[in-house]
Amino acid sequence: MSAALTGSQILAEATQRLTEAGVPDPGRDARRLLAHVLKVPPGRLTLFLPEPVAPDLTVVYRVMIDRRADRVPVSHLIGRRLFYGREFLVSRDVLDPRPETETLIEAALAEPYARVLDLGTGSGCILLTLLAEREDSLGTGVDLSAAALEVAFWNRNAMRLEHRAELIEGCWYDALGEARYDLIVSNPPYIAAHEMAGLAPELRFHEPRMALTDEGDGLSAYRIIAEGAAERLLPGGRLLVEIGATQAADVTQIFAAAGLSRLRVLPDLDGRDRVVLAESV
Numbered sequence: 001m002s003a004a005l006t007g008s009q010i011l012a013e014a015t016q017r018l019t020e021a022g023v024p025d026p027g028r029d030a031r032r033l034l035a036h037v038l039k040v041p042p043g044r045l046t047l048f049l050p051e052p053v054a055p056d057l058t059v060v061y062r063v064m065i066d067r068r069a070d071r072v073p074v075s076h077l078i079g080r081r082l083f084y085g086r087e088f089l090v091s092r093d094v095l096d097p098r099p100e101t102e103t104l105i106e107a108a109l110a111e112p113y114a115r116v117l118d119l120g121t122g123s124g125c126i127l128l129t130l131l132a133e134r135e136d137s138l139g140t141g142v143d144l145s146a147a148a149l150e151v152a153f154w155n156r157n158a159m160r161l162e163h164r165a166e167l168i169e170g171c172w173y174d175a176l177g178e179a180r181y182d183l184i185v186s187n188p189p190y191i192a193a194h195e196m197a198g199l200a201p202e203l204r205f206h207e208p209r210m211a212l213t214d215e216g217d218g219l220s221a222y223r224i225i226a227e228g229a230a231e232r233l234l235p236g237g238r239l240l241v242e243i244g245a246t247q248a249a250d251v252t253q254i255f256a257a258a259g260l261s262r263l264r265v266l267p268d269l270d271g272r273d274r275v276v277l278a279e280s281v
Contacts, residue, residue, distance in 0.1 A: 004052035007034060011049060014065040021069035029074050030065065036078045037061045071201035083125045086132065089154050093147035094123040095211045096202075101187055103268045104242050104275050105129055113137060113183035117232060119172055119225060120144075120188050122211060124152030124165070130185070131164050140166045142175055145208065172221075173228040182234045187242040188221030189214050218244060222251050226258035233280035240277050248273040 005013075011034055018026030035042040037057055053061070064077050073096055075081040081090045083097035084105050090096055108116075108130055114137055118127035121141030131139050143149050149167055156165045168175045191213045196204060203212065214220040222241065229239050239260060243251050248265040255263055260278035268274035 004055055005058060007038070007045075007049035007051060007053050010034070010053055010058055010061060014061065017065050017069055021071075023068060023071070029068055032074055033064045033068065033077060034061060037064065071205065073202045073206055076206060081123075081125075084129045084133075086129065086159070088123050088125045088128075089151055089158070090123055091147075091151055092206055093145065093208055094151045095187070095207055097123060097125040100268045100270075100272075100274055101126065101242055103266060104185060104187065104240050105133075107240055107266055107275055107277055108183060108185060108238075109133055111238065113238070115139065115179070115181045115183070115234075117176075117179075117181040117184045118142070119184065119186040120211065120221070121152055121167065122148050122187070124155045124167070126185055126187060127165060128152075128155055128159055128161055130183075131161055132159060138164050138166075140168060140176070140179070140181075142168050142170050142172065144169070144171050145210065148208070148211070172224050173232060176232070180232055180234050180237075182237040184225075184229060184233060184237070184239045185241070186221070186225055188225065190218045190221065190242070190244045190247060192216070192218035218247065219250055219254065222247075222254050226255050226260065229255075229278075230259060230280060235280060237280045238277060239279070240275055242274060243276055245272045245274075248276060251276045 011030055014030040015027050018030055031045055032042055035045045037060055040048055075090045075096050080087045081097050084102050116130050116139035118141040121127050121143045124141055127139050127141040131137050146169055149169055152167050189212055193213055193215050196213055252263050255278045261281055262279040264277045265273050266275040
């Protein structure tokens with residue numbers, strides 16, 4: 001029987017495999033998956049690389065690398081994604097939380113809020129983060145996808161927010177009662193149908209299409225959100241939405257036409273337009 005390979009050896013093999021498959025940043029992904037298989041903190045992986053890896057774990061790791069080479073996202077392979085300092089369960093039924101969305105979190109936290117509505121909540125990462133950051137706040141998350149809400153329920157319960165976060169299956173505002181909110185947030189489907197073919201395979205083939213595109217011009221969700229915002233926002237309440245990099249002018253115009261005021265466009269850390277903020281009169 002041949003000797004077990006070391007962590008360094010299988011890591012080098014995996015990095016080469018991902019490089020040949022055209023995976024962006026192959027070394028990072030190979031390391032993250034190896035840390036997951038070995039059940040060690042990613043930051044401490046280097047300490048374990050000289051050691052032999054059990055053959056059964058090597059097999060598991062190679063299978064994961066093959067799936068990553070097929071462009072399955074790392075988060076789907078390990079079942080978790082870090083967002084605003086917390087780990088969230090993710091699956092192919094929800095959008096993968098991304099660092100750019102933390103721009104919306106920071107903007108929301110800039111002012112007080114007590115009641116939050118998250119439209120298209122998905123994994124619940126936005127709603128649950130905002131509730132966790134403000135311990136006296138309550139919130140509601142709405143999503144049309146029952147499968148997405150299953151993920152949100154799991155994340156809510158894991159964070160022990162059952163008594164502060166209500167999760168409802170429905171279409172935008174339709175499933176809500178008479179409640180009003182001082183903060184409405186959303187990361188809606190904003191990719192135009194004609195742009196879908198240009199997305200990375202990780203998005204196009206492994207994330208829910210209904211969370212990516214409205215099958216139209218990428219702006220229909222903003223029209224619906226703007227139309228119903230006045231009835232749902234308390235006076236002076238805020239509306240924050242994530243946008244695509246070229247949509248700031250269109251979304252601002254939609255919100256202004258709906259009577260929302262104090263419109264602002266906020267950039268992400270890369271300087272791209274990322275969030276439109278508006279207030280009710």
